[in-house]
Amino acid sequence: MAQEGGKRQLEARETRRRLFAAASALFAQQGYHETTIDQIVRQAGVAKGTFFLHFATKEAVVTELVGHQTRAALRARAEALQAGRGPVAALRASIAMLGQEAAASRELSRAVLAATLSSAQVGGEVSALFAEVTAALVVDARAAQRAGLLRSRPAASVIADTLMASYLGAVLHFTTSRDGRPIQRTLATLVDVNLRGLLPPDHAQNRKVHREAPPRVARPGPGPRARARVSARRNRL
Numbered sequence: 001m002a003q004e005g006g007k008r009q010l011e012a013r014e015t016r017r018r019l020f021a022a023a024s025a026l027f028a029q030q031g032y033h034e035t036t037i038d039q040i041v042r043q044a045g046v047a048k049g050t051f052f053l054h055f056a057t058k059e060a061v062v063t064e065l066v067g068h069q070t071r072a073a074l075r076a077r078a079e080a081l082q083a084g085r086g087p088v089a090a091l092r093a094s095i096a097m098l099g100q101e102a103a104a105s106r107e108l109s110r111a112v113l114a115a116t117l118s119s120a121q122v123g124g125e126v127s128a129l130f131a132e133v134t135a136a137l138v139v140d141a142r143a144a145q146r147a148g149l150l151r152s153r154p155a156a157s158v159i160a161d162t163l164m165a166s167y168l169g170a171v172l173h174f175t176t177s178r179d180g181r182p183i184q185r186t187l188a189t190l191v192d193v194n195l196r197g198l199l200p201p202d203h204a205q206n207r208k209v210h211r212e213a214p215p216r217v218a219r220p221g222p223g224p225r226a227r228a229r230v231s232a233r234r235n236r237l
Contacts, residue, residue, distance in 0.1 A: 012053075012054075015044075015046060015054065016054040019040060019041070019051060019054055019055065020064060021044070022041075022043040022044035023035065023040045023061040024061070024065065025043065026040060026043060027108055027111035027112070028108040028111060031110070031111055032062070032118075033118070035111075036058075037051055037058055059115060059121055059122045059125075062112055062115040062116070062119075062122050062126075063122060063129070066112060066116075066125075066126045069102070070098075070129045070133050072101050073094045073097040073101070073133050074094070074132065074136060076093040076094060076096070076097035077090045077093050077136055079093070080093040086147075086149065087140040087141070087143040087144040087147065088149050090136075091137060091159075091163060091191075092191060094137060094163075095187065096187065098133070098167050098187075099167060099171075099183050099184050100184060102170075103183045109174065109175050113171065113172070130164065137159070137163055141156035141157075141159040148200060149200075150200070151199070159194075162194055163191060166187065166190035166191055166194060167187060169190065170186045170187040170190060171183065
């Protein structure tokens, strides 16, 4: 009996995985709005009723996609802290992993964004998932402030919101721009600018840059006429 139960659980997980993979592929290929549940189950090779055993709606697949992304971000944060890299590194790791997950597919990220904006249900569920990451960012920002790694102002919650806004802005640019710039590059620049602006004046990473003295420009020597006048003056003397 135990073996049969274990087999059924494995089969159920495999079916859910196939449905999730099929929905993700279709979202990326043709967009969120154009994808139907009928298409998802057909591509996954299961009956339509089976879909509803695993996902209540098509929107629930989008929520699962974002959940995978936010869980990856929280794991990256935990790894940074466990490695002793400190709270600022944890801040960077969390946001960088969000970007890395989004970078896996521009089309899929665009579909997720479309679903989030068009469905109040998806928007609320996605907001709740991102709120977990934001809460972790607040903890790390506050720890960095207490350790003197970041300025005591603004509040840790403002720092966390700013970093999340940087991510969301990078995603919007990534999914709508045609310049082909990787989201990781855009996001890294935004995070770096924000965090550098929060460094305390005496922090080692905020050292004053020594300005180089401007190159000395050699003054032009006297021309032929000037040399002739000088020579004539000397001769008269």
